[in-house]
Amino acid sequence: MAGIEEVARRAGVSAATVSRALSGRGHVSAATRAKVLEAAAALGYVVSSSASALATGRMRNVGVVIPFLNRWFYGAVLEGAESALLAQGYDLTLYNLGGGAEERHSVFEHFLLRKRVDAVIAVSLELTESEVQRLHDLRKPMVGVGGPLPGVRTLSIDDIAVSRLATEHLIGLGHRRIAHIGGDRAVEMDFHLPTNRRIGYQEALAAADIPTDPALFHPGDFTMQGGYEAAKQLLGAPHDRPTAIFAASDEMAIGAILAARDLGLDVPRDVSVVGIDDHDLAAFFGLTTVAQYPMLQGRMAVDVLMQELHPGHPEPASLNTPLPFDLVVRSSTARPDAGRG
Amino acid sequence: MAGIEEVARRAGVSAATVSRALSGRGHVSAATRAKVLEAAAALGYVVSSSASALATGRMRNVGVVIPFLNRWFYGAVLEGAESALLAQGYDLTLYNLGGGAEERHSVFEHFLLRKRVDAVIAVSLELTESEVQRLHDLRKPMVGVGGPLPGVRTLSIDDIAVSRLATEHLIGLGHRRIAHIGGDRAVEMDFHLPTNRRIGYQEALAAADIPTDPALFHPGDFTMQGGYEAAKQLLGAPHDRPTAIFAASDEMAIGAILAARDLGLDVPRDVSVVGIDDHDLAAFFGLTTVAQYPMLQGRMAVDVLMQELHPGHPEPASLNTPLPFDLVVRSSTARPDAGRG
DNA sequence: ATGAAAGCGCTAACAC
């Protein structure tokens, strides 16, 4: 438990010099620095983060508020953020806001109100203006991932464009009866993600002069099972069965593939399926999908914060850039008449 | 950014009294406490965790070191630990040790060496004795989840008993040609989990006088795809096809179910499949499995730490109790001759 | 380039 004073003594300098040598702030002669480094190493010295934080006002710690840990998207965002923070010498304090309003309140009191973090990454968190204001008043930089936050810089993909792309892929293959599995309003999902994805689907249909058929929409809860059940309904129709399904997430799309199989339908010959995400399992199931890159999103969120925290920090190239997404074509989509003509 | 002094002034008391009233330590008259609470609320006062930590030596923060974020087991452990910590007023600092030795070293320097955490939960982390010693010297309580750590209290299920149970279930149904998909040594898995699960399998076979057939073992990498490929090999055998497969994880077991389907085999009529975990997807696939309870494991780890951190804390009932696991029978297992006789 | 000294904001003895 060596302190800075011991290191100073051993190096034959003052505590102030040790601090400078170790932090890199201020000028220290090379020789002195070497002595200090040696002494610190020999004593196994480490700064006390609380003492340092008290003196500087900086915690070198950012809070990440996230609604789920065990969903692919969120886990990946977290992973991206964690490694980017670690690389900057920052710690990441995790707040999992699965629960209700009181848990959320408690988290706010907790870290907002305990000066534990220098900044906040809010993943799919819908904050009220007053909550944002609160953070703002405490001069805590904040960045959102996924969905707009009032007055906060937010990283999120263009859900409308993404689902338009997915739908256009199907239309381009010649499909006209394209079903959509999306979220219903009841499903507690962040922002208007389900709605936006449905809008993109409808836009693509409209652009191709394909009328929207309400019978071709079925809600799902963004799980594999939800997609399975929705697809069973959609594909079980005796007449005018859709030739393609666009699911608002890969997990639902995989559920749809399994449902098709259970109905004796071949994917993609009898029905094409496309999802969104490029989930870990997508390749295994041969799922055509629109990839988004959640780890990258986590990393980018960190870049944005670092820029606000350290004004000298290099401008992240991707800062005001729309987030990337790409169509990944695999074997779950094909022309509707493939194998017949 | 009100400080304790302002609260004291507003309440007409000293800073010490404010501290006592707010922390609950020491005696404060009810009337005074009310005044202090009121003043604190009015000013939006919150303690500075760094100042408090510096004065007390307690950070109210525990570090969780975990190798993956996006695998079901680890995500669930994390979720359990997070909510238990939050309930105790502790924060959780996340260290994701996916990478190599240097990343691991960096994490050690980071949090071990920065006095950021009061205690450590090491999930599937293999530490050397000297690393453990280091933590020990810093008097940081530590608890492991999954796998023994030298001189550290560790929570982990009895992998041998778990896989014995799974195998016995199959034997009890009348199976004798039981294949096993486990990890090979090359697969970078924690501790001897794959080996232990294989041992349990062999023990169960031996107890039933069933000889172990090396042809019935196939390694997998604990992913769905890995299980799929292994099962293809196992079930593709022209002669003496196994009538049952015991996979060392649910994800591999699900892969095996999908492989069986692709080979035109019916589960469970032609082949029974059992896994370990009770993964989120297990119910959807009707998978019989041995449930372990990772969220509970995360919570228990916190209980253990709290006990060491606050000696007055109630003894966790489950402390020296072996971790629970249960056979969950669903529709992926049946008698080998079911439907034929 | 280095040292002396004054805090950062809180807590915990110790007095009363």
Next chain:
DNA sequence: GTGTTAGCGCTTTCAT
């Protein structure tokens, strides 16, 4: 039950 006082271990002016 409450106030006074002395730090916790660093960082950072301000001198030199």
